[in-house]
Amino acid sequence: MNPIETHQLSHRYGRTEAVHELSLAVPEGSVCALLGPNGAGKTTTIKLLMNLLRPGGGTATVLGVDSRRLGPRELAQIGYVSENQQLPVWMTVRQLLDYCRPFYPTWDVALEKRLLAQFELPADRKLKQLSRGQLMKAALLSSLAYRPKLLVLDEPFSGLDPVARDDFVRGLLEAAGEDGWTVLVSSHDIEEVERLADRVVLLDAGRLQLAEATDSLLGRFRRVEVSLPNPSPPSVAPVPPGWMALERGAGLVRFVDSRHEPLTMARDCREQFPAATVTASPMTLREIYLTLAHAGRNQPKGAAA
């Protein structure tokens, strides 16, 4: 059973369709990154999963339970941290932890103390007096200390400085790595996500663009540079379907091969550019994301990558 599954999940804000028939699955033990530009529907999807919003259509299942029926038993195994969450900011960090502790039978006091020290949080300071980074750490701490089976993070890195971000990710990786938690994280910060995620889901305009393991994605995409001899005859063969962001310059052609397979690419290049020198280099997740995002803008709505 996948900890998170959605089937044809949809939600509207008035006339705006925030999520459109989204079907995805997050496997157990995976760290899944939910990526997409502003307004892609990432936060709405997470709110639907956490029962903060009611789906307009379709279903979402979290830990085997319909998201609309999430009860204390399931929520005791789910950690949720969001940048916009209305935390009880009148509490001190210690009061927050003291308040949360009795609700979780699996609360690990030793882990709580370890994370408190690791995050260097001032325990007796009120949440409203904390910096944004400290506030997110406090929220994360209160969501990690009971060793949740599923951790859902909505834009946890936004507004954090690099040091705080690094602390946050390290804390998260350590805690999640120990118990093999399932993590769903939405973020714009693709470098940090690349460190964390072993699976990527790309949304655009509420529609699923891509859902794939990170390794597979990184292995599938290559930036290809083709050096052409002068003068080179114009290609008459059709561009292979996996080639994206094709740029032609004087003696140089660049493109992204989204279905990279060395032998196939060499054959296709020979057909397109008979006497050219071809160089294929790996891409970062950020580069892949940008390529797909730009390509998505140029595609008609509904056409998934």
Add this chain to the structure above:
Amino acid sequence: MKLICHIIKKDFRRLRLPLALWLLPMAGQFLIGFWLLRAHDPTPFALEALGRTLAVRNLAGCVWLLWGLQVVGCGLLVVALVQADPLVGGQIWWVSRPISPARLLSAKLLALALFCCLPPVVVALPWWLFCGYGPREILLATGETMAGHAVLVVLVLPLAVLTENAARFMFHGLVAFFFWVCLLLLLAAWWPPVDEPNWAALGWAVVPAVVVTLHQYLCRRTARSWLLLAAGMVVIGLAPRLVPPTPGFWRDNPFAFAISGPPREAPPAMATLTVTPGTVSLWKFSPANPAEVPQTDATVRLRFGGLPVGYAIFDGQYDGTWRWPDGVQFQQAGSIYGDLDPAAWSLLGRPDPKEPGEAGMASVFVPDSLATKIKRQPTAWDARLHLGVMRGEVVALLPLRAGAVGGRSGHQIRILEVQRPGALELTMVDLAPAFMGGNWQNLFYTLDWDERTSFYALRSRTRTGSAGQPTTSANILKGQSEQPEAKAIKLPHGGVTLAIRIGTVGLLCRLVEVEAWEVADGNLASADQGKWLDDAELVQVAFTRVGTIERAVATKALVVQTVKAGTLGPAEKP
């Protein structure tokens, strides 16, 4: 339950300061009450009566202001408590935590009871004890205080659960109020207004308030909850029009609880009561407006016999028929007025020195032509009487000195100041339970309460009269019981200088000025008054309504005793 307590503790930690601040206005009311009831010279009441200061009226205003602050504070406390874990918005923290809506609702309801309903009782308890409340009154006052706050809480809850902060609560409250006014105007245009008491309107309002609150907590469907609230308001507006109230049901006021319980059948002792019609008095009134028909007040004097000691007929209704030898007859219903003094005097061991026997009046306005017929021809009169029975008790005997306290459980009288510069000036306060339970009709208008009808006299403890009994003065507050409208009006003798309600206790402050008085055995010479007063004590006989009794009376020929004319409007009664 452990987790519910945990949530309550969290809310208490957050709201302990606002809670303490909220209790201050209530404590302030009681402090004013303590100060007013402190015996000192001169009392604020005396100063007020002498027109030298407005202190008392200002204090009364302060009590009102503090009461208002208490009500507003309670509402804000409810809002703060509910919105500590809001139910509106897409980023509610508690929803992502293992807190079930039912558990949160239970915690909030318990917290509301503990924070909004219980503390007022705790703060008021010393005041109630100081005012002489016994266990029964404390129980009733506790019930009323908690119920009053609970109603307020319930009425604030729907808006509190549908908003996420105090500013939105205020804004949506104004919108809801505007909607309510428009709705009432709209309904009034289609249906005639219904004479509905406030407690009934509150009763109607509680139902949708509870429904909206439960729905929002258990379902968190804000838009649907707003629709429910709007529908509820329409129902509140329509209900009394679609289900018209039975007049008797409203008038009888099912929530009323009198000081000695609800009215019941007259006691068996009243079986000996006989009623005999005596004479008839005619008072002709020329209305102020010449267009109105002149009327005459026809008062049949009734003689009550066989009344047990301490019992009196105080009021009632009758259905009577006037008959003449020529066959003409005229049916009319009217009111009966009784006198309590004979019963009070009988309790003090002597006959009423002023009232010779005839103790009741059956009074009605009749047309002028009928009055002329009564005057000219022998008139037979028969009637069915519905008589209200009251029982008097000596409830206070206290020495004439400042600081003296008398009375019994639930009813106390305090003498604050005694001055004898020749005449006797007595400043005293009656403290009696002033529960709103019996006065919901007036909840928002006068904060009035049923004053216990009392008879006050001065009695010498050592001097005895010719019959060997303690000499007793006249009723020093004669007329007070017949003039309930005299509240808060300064009267030359026995005037009430202040009527105020503090924490379910009604304070009725009187400044009594007795220049010369008679004792039951005859006039007291001025020179003897001082000595007589040295060992005098104040006696209070309080009357309680105990039931009703019916009697049929008939007389073949009424004797027309007095015929007088008045020139004022019919409102001017003899």
